[in-house]
Amino acid sequence: MEITTELIDVLRQSKKILTISHVSPDFDAIASQLAAKLALEKVGKKITTYNESGAYPNMTFLPGVEDVVTRLHPRARFDCTLLMDAGTPDRFGKVLNESPRERFGTLIKVDHHLTGSAFAEMEYVDPGRASTGELVMDLIKRYPIELDADIALNLYCAVVTDTGGFRYSNTNSAAFHTVAELLQHGVNPWDVTTRLYENRPEAELRLLSLVLKTLHVSHSGRYATLEMRCTDREAAGAEDYMTDGFINYARSLSGVEVAIFIREMIPDKQFKVSFRSKGTVNVATLAESLGGGGHHNAAGCTMKGSLTEVKAILYRIVDAKLPKSASSKKSVTAKRAVGKVKQAKR
Numbered sequence: 001m002e003i004t005t006e007l008i009d010v011l012r013q014s015k016k017i018l019t020i021s022h023v024s025p026d027f028d029a030i031a032s033q034l035a036a037k038l039a040l041e042k043v044g045k046k047i048t049t050y051n052e053s054g055a056y057p058n059m060t061f062l063p064g065v066e067d068v069v070t071r072l073h074p075r076a077r078f079d080c081t082l083l084m085d086a087g088t089p090d091r092f093g094k095v096l097n098e099s100p101r102e103r104f105g106t107l108i109k110v111d112h113h114l115t116g117s118a119f120a121e122m123e124y125v126d127p128g129r130a131s132t133g134e135l136v137m138d139l140i141k142r143y144p145i146e147l148d149a150d151i152a153l154n155l156y157c158a159v160v161t162d163t164g165g166f167r168y169s170n171t172n173s174a175a176f177h178t179v180a181e182l183l184q185h186g187v188n189p190w191d192v193t194t195r196l197y198e199n200r201p202e203a204e205l206r207l208l209s210l211v212l213k214t215l216h217v218s219h220s221g222r223y224a225t226l227e228m229r230c231t232d233r234e235a236a237g238a239e240d241y242m243t244d245g246f247i248n249y250a251r252s253l254s255g256v257e258v259a260i261f262i263r264e265m266i267p268d269k270q271f272k273v274s275f276r277s278k279g280t281v282n283v284a285t286l287a288e289s290l291g292g293g294g295h296h297n298a299a300g301c302t303m304k305g306s307l308t309e310v311k312a313i314l315y316r317i318v319d320a321k322l323p324k325s326a327s328s329k330k331s332v333t334a335k336r337a338v339g340k341v342k343q344a345k346r
């Protein structure tokens with residue numbers, strides 16, 4: 001999708017601009033908003049940066065993050081609203097439904113998800129791009145507004161996290177071109193790595209150790225699940241946002257094509273479910289069938305019911321998608337054979 005002249009005209013003509021990203025934001029969501037804020041402020045716009053959940057404590061190094069608000073002034077009105085990093089209205093929380101539509105001005109969606117509906121008046125959506133941050137970079141360049149070190153740092157964090165450090169299947173030449181340009185504006189990759197990945201609170205590792213104990217590998221060997229109960233999180237003294245990345249341990253298993261992480265939100269009543277795929281399975285459609293959405297290889301949804309009920313539904317759906325194949329039977333047999341050899345050696 002191209003950036004239309006009309007879209008740029010709306011931005012140019014707007015004085016007050018609101019940005020909203022999805023609830024339980026990841027770095028791409030918040031950093032995209034902050035890059036847009038810092039850029040548009042340079043051309044005299046008044047920007048409100050809203051997220052229902054707010055920015056998480058591990059995001060405090062992002063330039064501009066102190067201006068993220070979790071409430072809007074009841075009488076605040078905007079000339080346009082940028083809806084970032086999600087495809088459907090419900091993902092932005094209650095705010096869109098709670099207020100009269102007019103207060104938001106022209107709705108402009110900026111997103112890279114595969115699933116979603118064209119509900120906004122204007123859209124810059126491209127599922128072929130690895131991050132929303134890259135789409136924000138396109139908008140900044142098209143306006144045009146000059147990049148600076150703070151904007152570049154936000155955009156770099158968006159790309160590096162959404163590509164899993166340039167490892168996920170969404171990593172492409174456009175992403176590398178973007179970050180090559182960002183490095184010319186003063187981004188230091190190791191400094192960002194330290195802040196993102198070498199700075200974990202102890203509670204996170206304690207929680208990971210509890211979650212890994214729940215590992216379940218399906219009979220077919222083709223999918224694996226991990227679970228987290230509220231009591232685990234409390235026992236570790238951890239917070240929900242710290243579980244980002246845990247699911248990759250389940251996906252990393254040899255033979256596993258789909259990983260599922262079931263996170264308890266309301267004890268035995270409501271669960272946040274994450275999916276990751278590393279093969280041909282499109283987990284976006286899988287999540288969509290359960291009321292959620294996402295990308296081909298990373299998606300999520302919310303499920304109601306007890307843990308037993310939620311797992312039964314998930315197992316049924318994923319078992320149907322990933323039946324025990326002839327090759328997986330072989331690999332299970334092979335594993336047994338390896339086990340026997342090991343036993344014989346002992």
Ligand code: 5GP
Nearest residue numbers: 274275291292293294295298299300301302
């Ligand atoms: P995560 O598992 O990291 O929460 O999310 C993976 C991907 O799926 C992200 O791109 C996220 O935006 C999307 N996603 C997660 N949960 C939901 C959901 O409940 N609904 C929709 N539509 N997308 C989701």
Ligand code: MN
Nearest residue numbers: 028085132162
């Ligand atoms: Mn994203």
